[in-house]
Amino acid sequence: MLVWGLLVAAANLRASLTGVGPLLDQVQADLGLTPAVLGLLNTLPLLAFAALSPMVPRLAARWGSERLLGGALVVLTLGIAVRWTPSTVGLFAGTMLIGAGIAVGNVLLPSLIKRDFPTKVGLLTSAYATVMGGVAAVASGVAVPISEVAPGGWYTALGCWILTALVAVLLWLPQMRTAPPASRAVRGPHQLPWRSGLAWAVTAFMGLQSLGFYVVVTWLPQVFQDNGISAASAGWLLFLFQAVAVLTSLAVPGALRWAGDQRALATICSAIMLLGYLGLLVAPSLAVLWSIVLGLGGGACLVLALAFLGMRAQDAAGAGALSAMAQSIGYLLAAVGPVVFGLLHTVSSGWQAPLAFMCVAAAGQTVVSLVAGRGTVRSAEVREPDRALSVPESAPSPEH
Known part of the structure; x- marks a missing residue:
């Protein structure tokens, strides 16, 4: 039940966002x-x-990881409902609530996996990334068809994902009832590891691959449409990108077991992303090819970024602290992507400047991967002990 709960929760961490890109022209x-x-x-x-x-590690230490994740799923469900209302205010207010719910889930899932399945971090990270990416791909592919046939148009295409969110809430309820009291949680040994160069490398890798993902799911359909592809076909090309990414993510656990460290794998996958952006820049008519190339690199980079949060940490508390740092700074970096991409398109009246920007970002990710793919963030690199994600007293230590 715990594994199923984690997987269904993961299914809701991207779908309500990736369905937006194919509908941008209708929204506009x-x-x-x-x-x-x-x-x-x-x-x-x-x-x-x-x-x-x-804030998530402190909140989890106070309320318990299970209860906090359940609350986040409720907030996510509420956000989808608010965004379903036909207004600009509802669209943006609901989007903020959705972001708040997903933010908590993003941090908690790697820590819960490290805590409860310390010997299967790579496997379960790949599993939840695959589910997350697979549902996100479906959301991209069906967004335009649903908007064309459903009452409410694009509002309904965005709002229909409330069903999967409700399923996640119901499936997670048993974990909330059986969660240990927060007062029994062991205080973890980590604050956010601001002094660690390795933690900053993991953060940069997380941020740059996330920047690429959110630029692609937001703007790739528009790039394709401006090159003569219909809106529906552009949505399915975004589906193709994410479907390939899902298939690629399935191969990552085997590669992680085979490799002594992840530097070569992370570098190769980042270079593949760079190739995809260069392809869109010089030969945009080959849309299918570049969707596949970006999916090959993007799926592996996502799993690696999530796996680094557990693999580079000493224990569950360290994974929670590293996850919080990497996702706070990393997503702040990623937030720049869609806006800068759109601004560059507006200023230059074309896609060459935005795509050149993405080539620079992918090149930076390739360099950072040489550091982020190896080592452990040590507790000595943290100034003081602090409360971290709650770990039951009976939970096995990493040494076990």
Whole structure:
């Protein structure tokens, strides 16, 4: 039940965001928003990730990880409901609530996996990343078809994901009832590891791959449409990108077991992302090819970024602290992506400058991966002990 609960929770961490990109033209036509403002639809959740992630370890220590994740799923469900209302205010207010719910889930899932399955971090990280990416891919592919046939149009296409959120809430209720009291939680040995160079490398890797993902899911359909592809076909090309990413993520656990460290794997996958952006820049008509290439690199980079949160940490508390740091600063960096991409398009009246920006970001990720793929963030690199994610007294230590 714990594994199923984690997987269904993961299924809700991207779908309500990735369905937005294929509908941007409809949103713009109905609400009269500029490209820069449209970029905020996927930037607002990232800002919520950045603002809330550092608070999650303290909140989990006070309320318990299980209860906090359950509350986050409720907030996510409420956000989808609010965004379903036909207004600009509802659209942006609901998006902020969705971002708040996802922010908590993003931090808690790697720590829960490290705590309860310390010997299967790579496998379960790949499993939840695959589920998360698979549902996100479906959300991208069906967004336009649902908007064309359902009452309410694009509002319903975004709001229908309330069903999967409700399922996640119901499936997680048993974990909330059986969670140990917060007072029994062991105080972890870590504050956020601001002094660790390795932690900063993991943070940069997380941020740059997230920047790429959210730029792609926000703007790739528009890039394709401006090159003569229909809105529905552009949505399915975004689905193709994410479907390939899901298949790629399935191969990552085997590669993690085979490799002594993850530097070569992370570098190769980052370089593949760079190749995809270069391809869109010089030969945008080969849309199918570049969707596949970006999916090959993006799926592996996502799993690696999530796996680094557990692999680079000494224990569950360290994983929670590293996760909070990497996702706060990393998503703040990622939040720049969709807005800058949209602004560059507006200023340059084309896609060459935005795609060149993504090439620079991918090159930076390739360099950072050489550091982020090896080592452990030591407790000695942290100034003082602090309360971290709650760990039951009976939970096995990493040495076990």
